[in-house]
Amino acid sequence: MANRRLITLGWIFTEKFGLIFLSMITFVAYARLLSPAELGVGTIIIAIVELVGLVYSSVLEDPLVRLERLEEKHISTAFWASVIVSLLSIVMISGAVMLYTPDPLLRWMTAAASVKILFTMMARVYVAQMRRSGNFKMLASRTLLGKVFGGVGGIAVALWGLGAWAVIAQALIMEFVSIIVLMRAEPRRIAFYIDLRFLRELLKAGTPVAINALSSQTLQRGVNVVLGMTAGANAVGMFNMAMRIIDLPRTAIYNGLLSYALPVFSRRSAEPGRLLGILGDSTAVSGFVLTPLFIGIALTANDLILLIFGAKWAEAIPLLQVLACTVAIGNTAMYATTALVAVNRSQLTIKAEVLTTVLALALVYGFGNVYGGMAAAIALLARMLIITPLQIRGLNAAIGYGWQRFFDSNYRSVTASLVMAATVSYASAQSGLQGYLHLIGNVVIGALSYAVTYSVMHPRWPQEFKSVFTSR
Template sequence: MPPASIVTRVTRSVRWAFLESLLSALASLVTVLVLARLVPPDEFGRAGIAVAISLIVQAALLGGMPDALVRSPSAHTRLTDSAFWSLLVIGVASVLVIAGCGLIVARWDPRLGALIAVQGLTTIAVAAAAVPTGLLLRKMRTRALAKRTAVSKLAGLAASIGFALAGTGAWAVVLGNLAAQAVGTLQLLASMRAPAWRLRDPQLATLLRIGVMSGAQQSLGTLSTRGFVLAFGAVFGAYQVGLFNFALRLVEESCGLVITTLRRVTVTSFAAAKRSALDMKPMFIAGTNVIAYGTAPLFLGGAAVAPDAVALLFGPQWAGAVPALQLMLGLWVVRATRILVNAVMVVEGRQRAMVGFGAIGLAATAAAFAAAAPFGPAWTTFAYAATIVGVIFGGPAFTRQTGISLSTQLTAGLAPIGFAVAMAAVVVALRVGPLAAMPLALRLAIEIGAGLSVFVGLALAFDRASLARLQRLALRR
């Protein structure tokens, strides 16, 4: 494929990926907004534990499969058919594993055990969606994927609100997840022909091996975050883990969705660039800068206005979640600007190294939790920052693989992050200073307007070249 054609397709994919993430984030924020008003913190905590167990299993066994199909030299019919049925078998086995965990937990908490077992049913849908998702990503059909994601999120929103209004508590979260995943998978299956019954293909073993290695990396990251939730709940109880899980869900269902969606399209884009022997260094530098401009003001601005936004939108009962929310938003800035490191390493087949860094992050998280737990939930919340350790360790390995220096990696997104830090500082100064006595809604509106003005003003004054690049990308057809 000619380089110009690849750039055009990548640009279109990025635009649709960003649109998908915004639509999904909006639907998810509305869901969290409604659930926060109708579901108390202890019930939110139980739902968070159920989701955590399912996500750990799903990431380990299925999380890397779409990427593996994107990286595969070919995606012929026999291979995709065999992969579909093999993954469905794995999905059913995973459901049984999660149900077993639910049975064990039910000995102490029958309701929580039932929540875990029902949440585990989403694994069948995740397994069935892996191949059609991989095929759409491989073809860079992010527009089709965006539409299906938006519909599935709306289905989950409707189900969650309905069950929450019925007073089902934690079941509203779990059943909403189940509805969203089912609707999304049915749409994805409709996008591909009916797979023939096959379980053998010469390339199947390689595909599954690559998927498992990529899944191992994702599972270690998921185990760091969701394992932290499980440990937090075991030590501090359902109420405290409910506050922590509220912050985690709010971040993951907004900022995390943006990063996850972009990660999909970046792996696809770099895989296409590698097949066409293009130089990845300019793509990495420009891509990191664009991602930083799109995420740093959103995440750090969100952290700055979090005290007022949470109080106004979700109610005073969630004020205890603000420190965790601010911490997580700050960490997501680091994750966002390192996302292309992960994408390139996946495309280059360096999953083993990434698995090693994930293991380092998991060990650091476990050690930080153990050290902080005796000092109470507040200090333990800040121990969550250790989940970023594995992400940081990938820099030197990325330099050895690509020749892109660590200083280049860091400076690619430095300007927008610096502008966002200055923006956040101005917002905080306004909130605790001249706007302190102002009504909450008006103060929040002024904070947002002032923050945007500061960020845009700094970018116009000191980085017009990057703004011009963003404009070209937005207008490119």
């Protein structure tokens, strides 16, 4: 059992880190082959289409994963409802862009890109089934294959001089290859059947999840838009530099862990005691790795930016430090939303998610012209400080995960990280090292001080963490 879980996690992270590596390659290629305007047009069109697809996916996929039994009628209902909604969306998006712009090129690109919604939604049933069964090897394979074929196709289109079509071609090829791989891996004939009662239940369970996902995506995209309106392009550039450094490890690690966690939590949703145990253990294990990682990024921000990206990005250093601390705080309740989805109680935090998103955007709008990118970083920090207690309150109401369990799961990693921060700050000032030696020295000192402090507080942590994969 332990080996199976470790293999599952291995495939999850192979997918996530592989996607990041491939994304970096294609991004560099596009930066050289496309003009900023071409890249921007393609990115904006795909972002709009993906936002629509994200909302639909959230409504269907997670509720399907958490079902106690997934029957053929459920599969048929979800699949054909997805197809019908996708086709209607393609027509609506194509019609809307015709009213919005007279440019035939933009019309054709948007209409073509909207087909991505159909491919994405057709895959939801297959993805949900494989998440339920733990077949993360196939999920990783289809995503990586899609990314490879999509990247090659997109770069080829860019080499042919077709501009923004490259970004759209990549997205379409990636989704098309992904759905073909899934269908070949699990061939089945899905009868045309829609159970309206089940569909209503699915929509009822999935709507809060979709609103939470939409809130998160609105925050990510909206901060840049509002910051650009109030502080200008330079502030947006600095903020995005810092955010990109944070997002690369966060996206890979968080998505991998949360993708694995939902089916695990769902299987224990009827047994609150076991769910509380695995939630606390998962938080402790994740915090052991993630809290010092992001505190470490904050401590080494100066060296990371100046050595790797150059002095012209020096303004991004304090932004990176604030954002890294924001994510470190978020680590303490990173499974909250997933646990609420598992017990079908995600509506408990939906108002908090929406209101804190609006608050963050309002802060950026109010202070962006004075503080630039720091206004956006502080807004995200303020939102995290507000939303985390509200998430714990929601968990307590749903499954009894209160502040004592929250403290027990996090105090060791937080304490050891603070000791690490103090040790690195003192040693860094005294070492006299420069450049990469200074960076490496800080990393080594930080890792050693954290490991020693954590081990003193919890000598049996290796055995306890191993039990997460062998028990419950």
